[in-house]
Amino acid sequence: MSETVQDRVVRVIGTTRRIPLENVRPDSTFEELGIDSLDRLNILFDLESEFDIEIDDEEAKKVTNVREMVAGISQLLAAKETASPES
Amino acid sequence: MRRVVITGIGVISSIGLNQHEFLLALQTGRCGIGPIDCIDESQGQVRFKHAAQVRGFVPEALFPAKDLAFMDRFAQFALAAAQEAVTQSGVEWTRDLCENSAIVTGSCMGGRGAEEAGYWELFHNMRTRVHPLTIPLGMSNAGASHISMKYGIQGPAYTISTACASSAHAIGQAFWMVRSGIAPMAIAGGSEAPLFLGGLKAWEAMRVISKDTCRPFSADRSGMIVGEGGAMLLLEPLEVALARGARPLAEIVGFGMSSDASHITQPTPDGAARAMRSALRDAGLAPEQIGYINAHGTATEANDRTETAAIRSAFGKHADRLAVSSTKSMHGHTLGAAGALEAAASVLALQHGMLPPTINYTTPDLACDLDVIPNESRNVSVEACLSNSFAFGGLNAVLALKAFNNA
Numbered sequence: 307m308s309e310t311v312q313d314r315v316v317r318v319i320g321t322t323r324r325i326p327l328e329n330v331r332p333d334s335t336f337e338e339l340g341i342d343s344l345d346r347l348n349i350l351f352d353l354e355s356e357f358d359i360e361i362d363d364e365e366a367k368k369v370t371n372v373r374e375m376v377a378g379i380s381q382l383l384a385a386k387e388t389a390s391p392e393s
Numbered sequence: 394m395r396r397v398v399i400t401g402i403g404v405i406s407s408i409g410l411n412q413h414e415f416l417l418a419l420q421t422g423r424c425g426i427g428p429i430d431c432i433d434e435s436q437g438q439v440r441f442k443h444a445a446q447v448r449g450f451v452p453e454a455l456f457p458a459k460d461l462a463f464m465d466r467f468a469q470f471a472l473a474a475a476q477e478a479v480t481q482s483g484v485e486w487t488r489d490l491c492e493n494s495a496i497v498t499g500s501c502m503g504g505r506g507a508e509e510a511g512y513w514e515l516f517h518n519m520r521t522r523v524h525p526l527t528i529p530l531g532m533s534n535a536g537a538s539h540i541s542m543k544y545g546i547q548g549p550a551y552t553i554s555t556a557c558a559s560s561a562h563a564i565g566q567a568f569w570m571v572r573s574g575i576a577p578m579a580i581a582g583g584s585e586a587p588l589f590l591g592g593l594k595a596w597e598a599m600r601v602i603s604k605d606t607c608r609p610f611s612a613d614r615s616g617m618i619v620g621e622g623g624a625m626l627l628l629e630p631l632e633v634a635l636a637r638g639a640r641p642l643a644e645i646v647g648f649g650m651s652s653d654a655s656h657i658t659q660p661t662p663d664g665a666a667r668a669m670r671s672a673l674r675d676a677g678l679a680p681e682q683i684g685y686i687n688a689h690g691t692a693t694e695a696n697d698r699t700e701t702a703a704i705r706s707a708f709g710k711h712a713d714r715l716a717v718s719s720t721k722s723m724h725g726h727t728l729g730a731a732g733a734l735e736a737a738a739s740v741l742a743l744q745h746g747m748l749p750p751t752i753n754y755t756t757p758d759l760a761c762d763l764d765v766i767p768n769e770s771r772n773v774s775v776e777a778c779l780s781n782s783f784a785f786g787g788l789n790a791v792l793a794l795k796a797f798n799n800a
Contacts (some may be wrong), residue, residue, distance in 0.1 A: 343695070344658050347600055360440070363600045364615070367694075 312376045316357055319372065322352045335371040351390065353379065359386060397571045398641035398797060399497035400634050401484070401627030402737050403477030403583070405470045406724045407445035407620055411477055416741045418723060419749035420735065420770050425724050426606050426608045426618050436513070439593045441602040445620030445725025460517060463529060464539060465504030466586035470623030470730070471536025474541060475580050479544065482627040483639055485775030486544050489679050495576035496550040497567040498625075499559030499583030501729030503552075506589040536584050536623075548576055554729065557689070559583050561732025561782035561790035564626060565648030568792075571628045578633070582733035583621025593619065599658075601693045607726070608767040609690035609719035609751050610697050612644060612758035617691040620725020624733035626740070631799075641797040643743040646777070647676025653787025660783055668789035672779060673707075676793035680708045683715065683793075684775025685748050687735045688765075689783045690719020691726055698760040700781065705763075716773070718751040718766040732782040736792055739780045743796040746774035 407425025409415035503751035507530035511523035560583025567581030649671025653664030
């Protein structure tokens with residue numbers, strides 16, 4: 307079975323922050339996960355690579371938990387799909 | 394201990410190619426921030442589009458062609474600024490001065506622009522060699538070395554690299570050497586030329602760069618703007634300056650440093666406050682004697698809030714009587730040159746009784762509730778001021794300067 311967007315976000319956050327994936331739940335806030343400003347940069351960098359997207363600085367600042375990150379990335383993926391339907 | 398005065402200033406910046414243009418820009422609140430046009434976009438795109446670029450700088454007019462080949466842009470800025478400072482001071486390089494005077498420069502990135510150009514050929518164009526000058530162009534001490542060779546200055550000469558506090562640390566160290574008598578005179582400051590693709594991409598990844606402009610202390614601030622430039626000060630003992638008929642522009646009276654010992658990128662109010670207190674103690678100044686602070690004021694969310702808290706902690710009630718501005722709103726964040734450019738701005742402020750503004754200011758922020766001299770300079774003479782520089786890595790340097798008064 308292929309990974310959902312949420313699975314992939316959880317995997318990237320857990321791997322980048324070096325915490326067990328089972329600790330990263332949809333409702334987990336970044337604060338609960340001990341993610342500081344520099345961890346956020348690393349996670350955003352790895353998520354951009356994972357999904358081949360560009361995450362805007364200002365939009366990224368608004369995201370405080372895993373669920374919002376999944377929603378934001380899903381939006382960016384949908385926009386990418388619309389921009390180039392062939393790929 | 395000797396009193397130390399500044400008798401020469403040199404400035405290369407996005408808002409002026411000498412101290413006179415720089416002063417006029419500070420007085421009128423001119424902004425040096427604009428579209429980046431020094432990057433070849435076919436090599437790569439940068440997400441942010443604005444920087445504080447030095448325009449109209451013609452190195453060929455300043456240096457012989459044979460010397461120019463040995464200098465990256467950052468070293469050119471260093472030497473050009475030093476030449477202006479030395480000329481203004483009118484110093485004659487006697488044998489004793491040459492043997493013992495000091496040169497201390499600061500740079501965060503040194504000549505990495507030259508390195509990038511060489512490595513680009515290696516990685517992309519399948520070249521098998523890099524230019525033989527890659528090391529001498531790239532080394533961060535190149536500015537200090539070129540100043541030394543130009544004037545034959547043979548005393549202590551070195552370069553400090555403490556990210557965005559580099560040249561404040563450099564000026565502070567030089568000040569201490571002149572004050573203690575280790576050096577009879579010093580040229581100190583810093584320079585930076587960070588507007589090359591790899592450097593800009595690295596800042597892009599930090600996600601602290603504004604998409605439009607630099608609005609320090611404003612509620613709608615959106616990050617810093619990278620700038621390039623350089624500034625140098627000539628420091629000498631007061632009695633020497635007076636004896637040779639030189640005109641002191643301002644007095645440098647204190648230097649404080651500290652480390653946050655906390656986080657590699659997140660600043661703490663405590664570390665910055667300790668550096669300010671330490672500078673005041675070194676200067677023998679009471680907080681109430683300070684009338685102006687040239688803030689680090691990067692316009693990032695974290696810096697401006699933290700710096701405000703630090704100023705309140707160090708100055709208590711007097712914080713509400715202080716004028717504080719970030720001239721980065723005009724000349725951008727010049728990284729390793731920032732401390733020197735801002736020390737030069739502070740000297741000019743004391744000398745001319747003019748407090749430079751924080752431009753681009755729109756909306757008060759409760760977390761930055763200081764008098765930040767919004768948008769317009771003020772004709773106000775203050776007795777003394779601080780110039781704050783706080784680096785990534787939590788390394789802080791604060792200079793204390795006093796209006797010159799031969800009492």
